[in-house]
Amino acid sequence: MLLTDGLNRGETTSVTIYGRQYPVQSRESSEYTHRVAELVDRRMKEIASQQKLAEPTKIAIIAALDIADRLLKYRTGREAAGRQVEQVAARLTRLLDDEDGGA
Secondary structure, three states: OOOOOOOOOOOOEEEEEEOOEEEEEOOOOOHHHHHHHHHHHHHHHHHHHOOOOOOHHHHHHHHHHHHHHHHHHHHHHHHHHHHHHHHHHHHHHHHHHHHHHHH
16 A cells, blocks of 8 residues: 655555654555554554553554454455355365266
8 A cells, every 4th residue: 555665656645643644655545545544543542542551652563563463363264264165165066066967
């Protein structure tokens, strides 16, 4: 989503995260960039209130770790679901092949 190479390849959008404004250059739409920033902002605020932390850097790191953890768990779940679908499809194919062979 974000470009950091300094080349103007996308739209620059101003977002506010944890009370600070940041210019973000992205190929994604401004609306999408705002949604991403809102997710980060919301998670940082939740962590700050739950952990009673005041240092923004620590809050940002914990938020990044939490978001990455959720992403990895989601991906792992998706991969497992994909394997289950493949197994069911293979079973159905065998059943259909058996039916065709017996007809």
